[in-house]
Structures are given as structure tokens and as C-alpha cells.
Amino acid sequence: MARRLGTILMALALLVVGGASHVFAHGEAGDQPFLKNMTTAFYDVSITPTEVEVGQPVTVTGTVKVLETWPRTLEEPSIASLVPVVPGPVFVLKDRVINDQTSVGSFFVEKGGIYQFKLVLLGKEPGNWHVHPGLAMSGTGTLVGPGEWVTVKKGAKPFEFPVTLLNGQTIELSTYGGQFAWWWSFIGFLLGMVWMIYWTFTKRTVTNLAVTAQLAVNDDAPDIGLITPRDHMWMNIIAGVTVALLIIGWTYAATSYPVRWPQQTDWITPRPISSGPHLAEVSTNGATYDEATDTFTMKVQVKNVGDSALTLNRVVIGMATFVPGGEAEQAKAGPKEFVGSLAVEPKDAIEPGATKDLTLTISSMIFSTARLIPLKDPQQFAASLLRFENAQGAQQLVTVRSSVVPTQFRGQFLP
Numbered sequence: 001m002a003r004r005l006g007t008i009l010m011a012l013a014l015l016v017v018g019g020a021s022h023v024f025a026h027g028e029a030g031d032q033p034f035l036k037n038m039t040t041a042f043y044d045v046s047i048t049p050t051e052v053e054v055g056q057p058v059t060v061t062g063t064v065k066v067l068e069t070w071p072r073t074l075e076e077p078s079i080a081s082l083v084p085v086v087p088g089p090v091f092v093l094k095d096r097v098i099n100d101q102t103s104v105g106s107f108f109v110e111k112g113g114i115y116q117f118k119l120v121l122l123g124k125e126p127g128n129w130h131v132h133p134g135l136a137m138s139g140t141g142t143l144v145g146p147g148e149w150v151t152v153k154k155g156a157k158p159f160e161f162p163v164t165l166l167n168g169q170t171i172e173l174s175t176y177g178g179q180f181a182w183w184w185s186f187i188g189f190l191l192g193m194v195w196m197i198y199w200t201f202t203k204r205t206v207t208n209l210a211v212t213a214q215l216a217v218n219d220d221a222p223d224i225g226l227i228t229p230r231d232h233m234w235m236n237i238i239a240g241v242t243v244a245l246l247i248i249g250w251t252y253a254a255t256s257y258p259v260r261w262p263q264q265t266d267w268i269t270p271r272p273i274s275s276g277p278h279l280a281e282v283s284t285n286g287a288t289y290d291e292a293t294d295t296f297t298m299k300v301q302v303k304n305v306g307d308s309a310l311t312l313n314r315v316v317i318g319m320a321t322f323v324p325g326g327e328a329e330q331a332k333a334g335p336k337e338f339v340g341s342l343a344v345e346p347k348d349a350i351e352p353g354a355t356k357d358l359t360l361t362i363s364s365m366i367f368s369t370a371r372l373i374p375l376k377d378p379q380q381f382a383a384s385l386l387r388f389e390n391a392q393g394a395q396q397l398v399t400v401r402s403s404v405v406p407t408q409f410r411g412q413f414l415p
């Protein structure tokens with residue numbers, strides 16, 4: 001019976017391992033649309049270079065704004081960390097700067113906050129990796145920005161990451177203490193395995209659950225030979241070895257590393273960044289989304305409250321940026337897969353004091369590949385970040401929250 005169960009489990013495990021195809025995305029499409037468009041907006045993201053050798057740096061820069069439309073169903077933003085989202089430990093994070101301040105650990109965030117980041121990663125494992133910046137928000141999870149494929153090639157030298165300690169000693173961080181940590185954990189694992197095998201294979205604890213379940217908790221059941229004095233002896237030996245291991249570990253740590261310091265928590269409050277001078281007042285008159293053609297259309301009314309002509313140069317929705325203008329303009333706006341074109345109608349600039357109704361039309365595959373717009377949600381809203389620019393080059397970011405009515409589902413017209 002036990003053997004048959006084992007065979008079935010093994011077959012299932014093989015099926016799961018062998019049947020899995022390669023996974024390329026980071027699950028961003030799996031997240032609900034509101035988790036992307038209502039929480040954050042990533043823009044001006046650049047990931048360069050896209051081809052390095054092992055040990056060479058890749059720099060990720062950009063800006064993320066924690067939107068004022070942060071959903072009330074999520075925990076309030078309080079603390080976060082800007083992280084590289086990559087498939088496993090294939091890079092090493094060497095440097096991290098938030099709003100021009102070095103950020104070793106996390107930083108305090110607030111709704112409406114703007115965070116300019118710079119991450120320096122070193123290629124560690126050769127391969128072709130998708131690299132994103134992500135905002136790991138305490139209580140919510142990691143909100144992912146736009147990504148880029150980066151190829152890490154084998155270099156002439158093996159990977160090195162030397163770090164100088166406070167006492168002046170230089171260690172190789174990528175291997176430091178690795179052997180010891182592995183073997184020490186393995187000893188603990190072995191001990192656990194001995195205990196488990198002892199009770200599972202030689203005793204009727206698990207295999208005869210029907211019997212053992214009827215015994216009182218502290219009943220050794222000597223009449224059926226369940227737990228014998230010999231078992232007690234062996235368990236005392238295992239417990240003794242565990243205590244001995246702990247004592248050896250503590251003594252070893254205390255004598256080999258006399259100078260110890262608790263792991264440091266270094267949280268910063270980034271200096272505030274303004275969303276720009278007050279140039280525009282924006283209200284929305286609703287949006288529609290046509291799933292069959294991946295077209296998002298939003299109507300906005302813009303009043304120019306500044307003193308020079310105003311144009312709209314960006315619409316940022318979650319991790320995607322939409323730009324009026326051709327491919328040259330789009331290439332500057334971020335990783336290619338996450339940039340699309342934006343049509344603004346009417347095109348001309350808004351004169352000072354004037355109020356204009358604009359229709360913003362975006363047709364882009366990104367909407368369905370990244371699943372940015374809600375289609376069948378109880379709250380049909382989408383937030384977007386509009387960036388206006390005046391004649392002097394001053395820019396203002398305006399967060400807009402609009403209702404979204406789906407006009408056509410893929411392969412199905414609404415009446």
C-alpha cells in the first residue's frame with residue numbers, strides 16, 4: 001500500500017516537473033488590473049546596457065509614483081523597497097539610490113510620493129534574463145515596472161564581489177561562509193531525517209493511524225508495543241545531540257567572531273519630489289475600452305492655469321507609457337515592450353486660460369499582454385498619470401481616475 005502511494009506520488013512529481021513549460025513573464029499579467037493601474041505609475045525607465053559579461057554592471061533608472069488613487073482595499077502605503085525583479089539570484093544588487101540618497105534597506109513611502117531610483121546590478125549567472133524594477137510594498141506585495149531583456153555572457157573571469165568589512169578585512173561575499181552554512185544546515189537536516197525515518201518506517205505511528213489515533217495523547221501504549229523504553233532512549237540521544245549542536249554553534253560563533261553586530265535596519269525617508277508647478281486642471285469625462293482592438297479612449301477636460309501654451313506629452317498607466325509621436329520619441333520613453341503611441345485630439349497646444357476637451361486614444365497590445373484595464377470588475381476604474389509641458393519646458397504630473405466602460409469584448413459585441 002505504502003509502496004503504491006509512493007509510486008503514485010513520484011509519478012505525479014515527475015509529471016509536474018516534466019510537464020512545466022518555460023516561464024518567461026513575471027506574473028504581471030496575472031495580477032488584477034487595479035493592482036497595476038491604481039497603485040503606481042512607472043515612467044522614464046531605462047535598463048542599460050542590455051548585453052554584459054559576468055561581473056559587469058547593468059544600470060536600472062526610472063521613476064515611480066505611488067498614486068493618490070491607491071485602493072482603499074489595500075493596506076495604506078507605509079514602507080517599501082525598490083527591488084530588481086529578475087528570475088532568481090542571477091544578478092547581484094550593488095548600489096541603490098532613491099531620490100539621490102543611498103538606500104541600503106527600505107524607505108518610507110506615502111500616497112502621492114515620487115521616487116526616482118537607480119539600481120546598479122552586476123551580472124552573475126550567464127543567460128538571457130528579463131529585468132524589471134519593482135516596488136516591494138509592505139502589506140501589498142511587489143508592484144512591477146516595465147522590463148527589458150538583458151543578456152549576460154560568460155566573461156573571462158569568474159564572478160567576484162569583494163566587500164571590505166569594518167575591520168578592514170576584505171572578503172569575497174559571493175562565497176563567504178557558503179560551505180559552512182551548507183554543511184551546518186545539512187547536519188540539522190540529517191538529524192531531522194533520522195527522527196522522521198525512525199518513527200515512520202519502524203513504528204506504526206503513521207501506517208496504523210486508525211489505531212494510534214484512538215490512543216490518548218500521552219499514552220505510550222506498551223501493551224501493543226507502540227513506544228518502548230528503547231525508543232525513549234533513542235529520542236533522548238537525538239535531543240541531546242540537538243542541544244550539543246546548538247552549544248557547539250554558539251561557542252564556535254563566539255570564539256571565531258568575537259566582534260559581532262546585529263543585522264542593521266537602515267530605513268530612509270527620501271527627500272520629497274514635487275509633481276511640478278501648477279499648470280493644468282484636469283477632469284475626466286469617462287473612458288471606454290474596446291478589448292477586440294485593444295483600444296483605450298479617455299475624454300478629459302483640461303484648463304491651462306499657467307501662463308504659456310500647454311501640451312500633453314505622456315500618459316502613464318501602471319507600467320506602460322504612451323507617447324504622442326513616432327518611434328524615436330517612444331524609444332526615449334522606456335523599455336520597448338511597455339511603450340505605445342498616444343493620439344491626442346485636437347492636437348494643438350492649449351493656450352493660457354483656455355479650457356479644452358481632449359480625446360486621448362491609445363491602441364496597444366500592452367493592454368492585453370499586461371492586463372492593465374479592468375473588464376469585468378465590480379469597480380471599473382483606471383488611473384493614469386498625465387504629464388503636461390509648457391513652452392518653457394516646465395512639467396506637471398496630474399493623476400486622473402476615470403471610470404471605464406468596456407464597449408466590446410474580444411469576439412463579442414455588447415448590445
Ligand SMILES: [Cu+2]
Pocket residue numbers: 024025026130131132147
Ligand atoms: Cu519580465
